[in-house]
Amino acid sequence: MGLQVLLFFSVLSLGVVHGQVSYSIPEEMKKGAMIGNIAQDLGLSVDRLKSGKARIYTGNTEEYIELKRDRGVLLVKDRIDREALCGQTMPCALHFQMILENPMEFYTVTVEITDINDNPPTFERNEMKFEIPESALNGARFVLEKAIDDDVGINGLSSYALKPTDNFALKTISRGDGTKHVEMVLQTPLDRENHEHLSLILTALDGGEPQLSGTMQILITVLDVNDNPPVCSKAEYKASVLENAAVGTVITTVRATDKDKGNNGKVAYTIPKSGTASLFTIDPDSGLLTLRGNVDYEKRRLYELDVQVSDQGGLSDACKVIVDVTDANDNPPAINIMSNSNTVSENMKPGTVVSMLNVQDPDSNENGKVTCLLNENIPFVIKSTTNNFFTVVTERDLDREGASEYNITVTCSDEGVPSLSSSVTLTLQISDVNDNAPVFERSSYEAYIVENNTPGLSVFTVKARDSDWNQNARVSYILEDSSVNGVPVSSYVSVSADSGVIHAVRSFDYEQIKDFQFRVRAQDGGSPPLSCNVTVKMVIRDQNDNPPQVLYPVQTGGSVVAEMVPRAADVGYLVTKVVAVDVDSGQNAWLSYKLQKATDRALFEVGLQNGEIRTIRQVSDKDAVKQRLTVIVEDNGQPSRSATVIVNVAVADSFPEVLSEFTDFTHDKEYNDNLTFYLVLALAVVSFLFITCLVVIISVKIYRWRQSRVMYHSNLPVIPYYPPRYSDTMATGTLPHVYNYEVCRTTDSRRSDCKFGIAGSQNVLIMDPSSTGTMQRIQSEKSILDEPDSPLENGLLGPLLTSVSMKQSWFSAAPPF
DSSP states (O other): OOOOOOOEEEEOOTTEEEEEEEEEEEETOTTTTTEEEEHHHHHHHHHHHHTTTOEEOTTOOOOOOEEEEEEEEEEESSSOOOHHHHOOOOSSSEEEEEEEEETTTTEEEEEEOOOSSSOOOOOOSSSEEEEEETTOTOOOEEEEEBBSSSSSGSSEEEEEEOOOOOOEEEEEETTTTTTEEEEEEOOSSOOOOTTTTEEEOOOEEEEESOOEEEEEEEEEEEEEOOOOEEEESSSEEEEEEEEOOOTTTTTOOOOEEEEGGGGOOOEEEEOOOOGGGGEEEOOTTTTTEEEOOOOTTTTTTTTEEEEEETTTTTTTTEEEEEEEEEOOOOOOOOOEEEEEEEEEEOOOTOOOOEEEEEEEOOOOEEEEEEEEEEEEEEEEEEEEETTTTEEEOOSSSOTTTTSSEEEEEEEEESSSSSEEEEEEEEEEEEOOOOOOOOSSSSSEEEEEEEEETTOEEEEEEEOOESSSSSGGOOEEEEEEEHHHHHHHHGGGEEEOTTTTTTEEOOOOTHHHHTTEEEEEEEESSSSSSSEEEEEEEEEEESSSSOOOEEEEOOSSSSSSEEEEEEEEEOTOOEEEEOOEEOOOGGGOOOOEEEEEESOOOOEEETTTTTTTEEEOOOTTSSOOOOEEEEEEEEESSSSEEEEEEEEEEEEEESSSHHHHHHHHHHHHHHHHHHHHHHHHHHHOHHHHHHHHHHHHHHHHHHHHHHTTTTTOOSSSEEEEEEOOOOOOOOSSSSSSOOOOOEEOSSSSSGGOEEOOOOOOOOOOOEOOOOOOOOOOOOOOSOOOOTTTOOOTTTOOHHHHHHHHHHHHOBBBBBOOO
C-alpha cells in the first residue's frame, strides 16, 4: 500500500495565519510512517521550527499525527482507522494547526484519510425465514435484509447475488443516500406439494481489490392459499424529528390494507433489522412509528426505514419511511486556548497580541455561527482572524498604576434560539515601568522647633509616595544645597534618606534666627530616576531662656542712689519707676513687678504691670529716713525668670538731713559682705597679693581717667538721672518726673542696647561714704551713649556712678528742696 500525498499550499494575509497545507494518506498506515515534509512544504527552515517551539494543536481531539521538529516532517503517531474516525462520512480528514512562537504564528494542516478495503460486507442475521403461500402471484416482492459494509466508496457494498434462482430473482434498487435496497421477486409460482421448503443463499459483494463478500441463508416455507396481499397506502412516507427528542416521540403512522377477511386480512407492521432499526420502533398492529433511541443531528441527519406489511397468510408489502433529523441548538461553543501570554509590560503598544483562541460549535447554520466578546472596561479587544480563530489584542495604552492585573473574560455565543454560550477567563499581569515621579503629601511643609534644642533632635517628617511598584516606587530623600544667612543649610538640618525624617544639626537660638526655609527632593529608584521637590519652612519657637534686665534704677558698686520723698508726700506719691526689659518674646517677655522686701511695707507699693513705686499712706515724722526696697521683676515664661533691684529711698525734706543717715549705710554693708571674702582670699593668695594689688591700682587709675571725660564738678544739687522723654501722667506727688528711654533690641540677646536721652532737671542723690557734700549734674552737650567707650554699652553704668562719686574730693552744701 503506497503512500500517496496530495500537497497544496496557499498563503493567507489575515491575522496571524500564515498558510495552510493538505496531505492525503490511506488508513491503517504503520506507526512512524512519514506523511510529509511540512517545513519544506511551508517554506520554513528547521531552525525556525526549533526556535519557534513548533507544536501541533488539535483542540480536544485525539492526536494521530506528531511533528518532528528536528527533521521538519509529520509522522503517524497512532493507528488510524477511517471507519472508527469518520464512519460513513466522506471525505474523512484530520484538521489541526501547527503553532510557532516568537513571534506567534500558526498554520492550518489538513490530512485526508482515504479508505482501503479492509471490511467485508456483513449481515446482522445468518438466516431469514419467509412463509409464502403457494398462491403467491408472480412479481410478489420480499424485502431482504441489507448487508452492512463499513468501507466507503468503491470499497463499499457493490452488489448482491441470489442462488439458486429457480423461483426467485433478485432485484436491487439504489437509493439517494447511496444504499442499495434488496428485494426477492417471485418469478415462478410456488407449489407446496413439490417443494414445501426452499433454501436460498444471498451473497453481498463489495467493489474493492481484492473483492470481499458476506452471505446470509434464506429459508422459505410455502403456505397454503392466501391470494390477497396487504397494500401500503403510500410507497414512501416522509417525516421529521428534532434531535435530542425524548424516547417515545411519535414520528409518523404507516397504513396498509388487505382485501382478505379474517386472519388473512389482519395486517402486521415490522421493520427489518438493520443498523438504524435500533433507533425506531413500529407498533405491529397500528403502524405507529415512534423514537426508540436518541438521534443526533451532528452524527446523522437522515434515516431511511423499510417497513414490511404482512398478513396472517404470509402475504406482504413494503414501503419506505424517510426520517429527516432537525438540528437543535444543543451544543455551546467550545473555546480552546491555542497560545496565551501571562505577563505584558505596561508600555506595550496598542495592537499587541496577548492570546490566540480556537472556537468550535458542531451545530449547523445559525446555531453554529459564533461571535466572541470581552468583558467591559478593559483595554483589550478580540478580533476574528479566520473562521473559528480569534486573537485578543491591546486596544490602548496600559497603565499598571490604574490596574496591575486584568481578568479577561472571553464569552463566545452562537446565534441559535435560545443562544448558548461559554466563556473562559484569562489572567494577565501588567509589569511596571518607571513612569511616575514621587509626589509629596503636601505642597509645602511648616515645622516648629523650640530653641535651645538638642542637636540631632527629630523635628519633622516629610513623606512622598510613588505609585509605581517595587524598586521604581522606592523613595529616597535628599536635602538640596542652599544657604541660610550665608551658611550652608546642611549645618542647620539634615534629612534621613530612607524615612524623610528632618533632624536639627545644631541648637537654635530664637534671638539669632526666627525661621528659615530649605528644599527637600524626593527621588525614586527607577532608571532613569524621577524626582520632585518641596519647600519646608522651619520656625524657631521662643523659650524663656533670658531673665529680665533692669535698666533703671542703675545699681552701683560703691555709691548709693537714693530717691527723695518729702515728708509732706501724699498718698499715691510717685517715688520712682523700675524700668526693665526682657529680650524674649511673647508671654516670655511679659514682666510683672513685686515688692519683695521693704523697711516699711505699709509705706510703699509697686505697680504690678508698670513698676511704679508709690506711697500707699501719708508720710509721717515717725517714718525712718532710710528706706530700703527690694523689687523683684518676673517674666511670664514657664518656668519664670526674675531679676532683683534694690531701691534706696530717703524720706527727708533736704539733703543735709539725708547725708548723716546715709554716710555709713553702704560702708557698713560692704564691709560686712567683703570681710569674710578678703580674709579667705588673703590666706589663700598671700604670695600673689602684691601683684594683684598692683594690677588693680593701675586698672583703677586708667578707668577713672576715662570716666573723667563724662563726669565733671558742679555746685548744683545732684539730679537723679531718668531716661528722657518719659512722661508720667499719673504723678500726684510734689516731685513729678518727666523722662523717657529708647530700647534697641536685636535677635541676639547679647547685643541688646538701651539708649538714654538727655535728662532734664531731675534730682539724683549720690552719697559717698568719704564725703559730706553734694554735687550737681548738668546737661551734657553730647549724650553719654555717643561716646565710643560708653559705660552703658559695656554694662558698667552702675560702677560709673560709683566711681564718679568716689572721685569727688569736695561737695558743696546743697540748698534745701
